[in-house]
Amino acid sequence: MRVQAGIDVAAPPGLIWDFVTDPTRYLHFMNGITRWEVTTEQDRGLGARYRTLMRVGSAEVGGLVEIVECEEPRDLAWTSVTGIDQRGRWRLRERAGGARTRVELRLQYGVAGSGILGWIAEQVAAPAVRENLRRSLQELRRQAEHEQARAAAAARRAAARGA
């Protein structure tokens, strides 16, 4: 099953990239995520591994994931090592000459070999997962735009002091 959500953020891709590559921020902006814990010495970038859990229905599901694609500041993808089968991807694309960013979050999930009941479970879980992604992007936008506004204000104050 594949679900995705997208949103436009009034902040440059570099700033969004800082959010999505920093594992300490996930619990603050990802809705439904109850665990995003670094398990490798390397905490970000290609090869970094995280233990992740998302509450869906009566269980927290997820497992160990590894970053398998890391193209700054455009694409960050992970795939599952243990737990349910999943692939996730952040896709950041520049808009308005770099002032804005189109952010997409994609998640494919399932359990190989689980048959028809597995298919039904994926369909039943999809609305909840989609809602989690949608709310996560809204929170990401709120936090990123807030940070962008603070950065812009700090730059204005610095310019005023310089003048």
Place this chain on the structure above:
Amino acid sequence: MDTKTASRPSRNGHHADGDPFAAAARSARAQAEEEDATASSARGWVDRIVGAVAGTVRSRVPVADLDERDPDFIRETLPAQWLLASLWFRGEVRGLGNVPEEGPVLLVGNHSGGNMSPDTLVFTLAFSTYFGVERRFHQLAHNLVLSMPGLGFLRKYGVVAASPENADRALSSGAALLVYPGGDHEVHRPSWERNQVNFDGRRGFVRLALEHGVPIVPVVSIGGQETALFLTRGEGLARTLMLDKLLRLKVLPVSIAVPWGLNFGDALGHIPLPAKITVEVLPAIDLEEQFGPEPDVDEVYDHVTRTMQETLDALAAERRLPIIG
């Protein structure tokens, strides 16, 4: 009976010696001895039959092979469990972070819901998804559950017959072990006692934790006893039918359950009502740290059951309506 027996020969006059009373007494003793012998012989036969049936049942109980647990099977069936737990029981498990991340641990739960206990389903699903199916996890179940035809697949989930030896083996292998000390006594308690933790004084789990030096993690659930109307454990009936000797069953529960209506024994299970199941996992209890180098079994037992009862009371207070939750 003795008086009648003693007077009859005297009336009939069938005596060889001159003292009819003494002869009657001898005759009565002989008859009583004969009756005793007959009764003793009958008891012997009953004991033999009971022994044979119990032996047959025991022989059907599979020897615990921890290797029968199959992580791939568990993983493939997670979606089906998730559907049942989420849609039918609206399961909610809190506090799994209180279970130590690794190493052996004794999970001690209160048990509800008759033979179709939904708290086990909800908790084992949550445990498997939270820690991953790779983590060794075993559950102790009544002999009868594992010897019933069609339930052999439970062994793939890590279910082993409840015995001290199997518990030892599971903990020695480094597994998390889920036990329900209340067993059949608690799981078939009447519905009006649904918010009571009742281990029937069974303290084996404390000794097990002490022997292995593992922490106890209490697991408290609510809602299971609302999946049918449980009327009585039927302990007297079970004793009369010698089920305790035959099948290690101390109860013969009576309930009103779907689809049977009046349900005796619950041997074939029932369709549980869709009661909301909430499970709360409490902080781990390190026995030596909390009770000193030589903890008192009774003190630990009282502490665990009291803590669980307090949590169950809090969960019950959260609940607005039976079944709905």
